[in-house]
Amino acid sequence: xxxxxxxxxxxxxxxxxxxxxxxxxxxxxxxxxxxxxxxxxxxxxxxxxxxxxxxxxxxxxxxxxxxxxxxxxxxxxxxxxxxxxxxxxxxxxxxxxxxxxxxxxxxxxxxxxxxxxxxxxxxxxxxxxxxxxxxxxxxxxxxxxxxxxxxxxxxxxxxxxxxxxxxxxxxxxxxxxxxxxxxxxxxxxxxxxxxxxxxxxxxxxxxxxxxxxxxxxxxxxxxxxxxxxxxxxxxxxxxxxxxxxxxxxxxxxxxxxxxxxxxxxxxxxxxxxxxxxxxxxxxxxxxxxxxxxxxxxxxxxxxxxxxxxxxxxxxxxxxxxxxxxxxxxxxxxxxxxxxxxxxxxxxxxxxxxxxxxxxxxxxxxxxxxxxxxxxxxxxxxxxxxxxxxxxxxxxxxxxxxxxxxxxx
Numbered sequence: 001x002x003x004x005x006x007x008x009x010x011x012x013x014x015x016x017x018x019x020x021x022x023x024x025x026x027x028x029x030x031x032x033x034x035x036x037x038x039x040x041x042x043x044x045x046x047x048x049x050x051x052x053x054x055x056x057x058x059x060x061x062x063x064x065x066x067x068x069x070x071x072x073x074x075x076x077x078x079x080x081x082x083x084x085x086x087x088x089x090x091x092x093x094x095x096x097x098x099x100x101x102x103x104x105x106x107x108x109x110x111x112x113x114x115x116x117x118x119x120x121x122x123x124x125x126x127x128x129x130x131x132x133x134x135x136x137x138x139x140x141x142x143x144x145x146x147x148x149x150x151x152x153x154x155x156x157x158x159x160x161x162x163x164x165x166x167x168x169x170x171x172x173x174x175x176x177x178x179x180x181x182x183x184x185x186x187x188x189x190x191x192x193x194x195x196x197x198x199x200x201x202x203x204x205x206x207x208x209x210x211x212x213x214x215x216x217x218x219x220x221x222x223x224x225x226x227x228x229x230x231x232x233x234x235x236x237x238x239x240x241x242x243x244x245x246x247x248x249x250x251x252x253x254x255x256x257x258x259x260x261x262x263x264x265x266x267x268x269x270x271x272x273x274x275x276x277x278x279x280x281x282x283x284x285x286x287x288x289x290x291x292x293x294x295x296x297x298x299x300x301x302x303x304x305x306x307x308x309x310x311x312x313x314x315x316x317x318x319x320x321x322x323x324x325x326x327x328x329x330x331x332x333x334x335x336x337x338x339x340x341x342x343x344x345x346x347x348x349x350x351x352x353x354x355x356x357x358x359x360x361x362x363x364x365x366x367x368x369x370x371x372x373x374x375x376x377x378x379x380x381x382x383x384x385x386x387x388x389x390x391x392x393x394x395x396x397x398x399x400x401x402x403x404x405x406x407x408x
Contacts, residue, residue, distance in 0.1 A: 074337055077331070080331040080333055082109055083335055083338050084133055085338070086113070086139060087112055088267075089113070089267060090268070090289065093110075093138070093320075115142065116147045117233070117234075120143065127151070134329070135334065136323065137325075137326065138320075139322065140322065140387065141387065142233045142387045143233065144322055145389075146393060147233075149181060154325065154326060155329070158185060160325050160339055161340065161343070163343075170361060171360050171361055171362070172360045173360070173375070180322055180389050181390050187322050187324045188323055190321050191320075191321025195235070196308065197239045197243070197305075197306075198281065198283055199303050200280060201280035202303075202304055203277065203302045205224075210306065216259070217254060219258070221259060222259050223259075225260075225279055226278075228267055228283065229263045229403075230284070230403040230407070231403045233396070235286050236283060241315075242315050244395065244399045246310075247312055256406040257406055261283070275298065287355070287357060311380070315383055316379040316383055317385035319357055348361045349364050352366075
């Protein structure tokens with residue numbers, strides 16, 4: 001779309017961190033999705049990065065060592081005893097925090113929700129009543145820069161990032177490419193994942209009947225689609241943004257007006273609808289839900305993305321993989337330990353293994369090769385999720401506004 005803001009393309013950082021933390025095991029997400037034309041699996045490049053880092057470990061270990069006061073921070077965190085985290089729905093996220101809890105003996109209490117739709121109002125109301133209950137937000141970028149930031153609820157994150165492994169680590173595009181807010185200070189994105197806009201249950205609808213994004217407007221699919229509610233910031237709003245950019249406003253409005261699309265703000269329900277075939281076309285199904293289904297022994301092999309060769313079929317996104325620090329945190333040391341662990345190789349490996357999302361750290365194994373962005377090629381600006389950065393949020397907000405106007 002002419003006039004839409006552009007983003008800086010990602011490139012592979014040549015700065016490699018030499019320390020390797022112990023990786024944690026976990027179930028790996030099953031994936032059958034083909035790679036988009038502009039994106040390709042990147043295991044080789046990430047494996048090379050990890051090998052190079054390992055070979056240089058002996059010479060660089062001194063510079064990558066934890067700061068002298070790190071043990072004191074950890075000890076203070078253990079005395080605090082817990083850390084309160086706001087995050088997104090899904091058992092896989094809880095599993096990540098459980099691993100942190102096992103490692104440090106610090107209890108993680110979570111509040112789950114859908115960002116601006118419910119969490120931001122709750123936190124704002126609590127603060128107006130003089131209640132400061134939360135330490136860390138691990139959520140979507142937009143929940144941070146368009147929710148908690150305007151509410152005045154965040155502290156600068158950089159001072160809390162004390163481990164050299166974090167700030168000097170091998171991140172796609174370099175460490176500074178991960179900031180999501182315009183001031184590059186409050187929210188940090190650690191995931192880089194190709195998200196498919198549409199999944200189809202191929203047991204119900206074979207590819208011979210539906211094989212292109214443009215066919216979604218066919219009247220035969222009326223009442224067969226479900227959408228993660230795009231009237232609020234969500235994966236569904238990202239779908240609407242993609243269709244707005246690549247198909248145009250008239251087509252987006254036509255789809256919403258004519259196809260009798262079922263709405264839900266529950267991402268798990270959307271995945272279940274698609275998997276059961278109740279609504280065999282799922283708009284905004286997220287990988288973590290499919291990963292959770294697979295980990296529970298459910299067969300997801302016939303849930304496949306629609307038309308991956310179409311630019312409207314995918315966006316490269318941080319999804320729910322960004323972190324921020326609340327001000328007036330009740331457990332400041334535990335918050336600092338959690339954030340540094342999460343952004344370390346160990347924490348990112350655990351996040352990827354449990355959630356099925358690829359990390360921006362190049363020393364973390366790719367868990368979803370079909371959802372990996374080639375760091376050497378980057379992502380076309382029009383395929384960067386506009387929900388990921390404050391500077392490019394206008395398109396996302398326009399898609400939400402259209403959704404509110406048309407979807408009732």
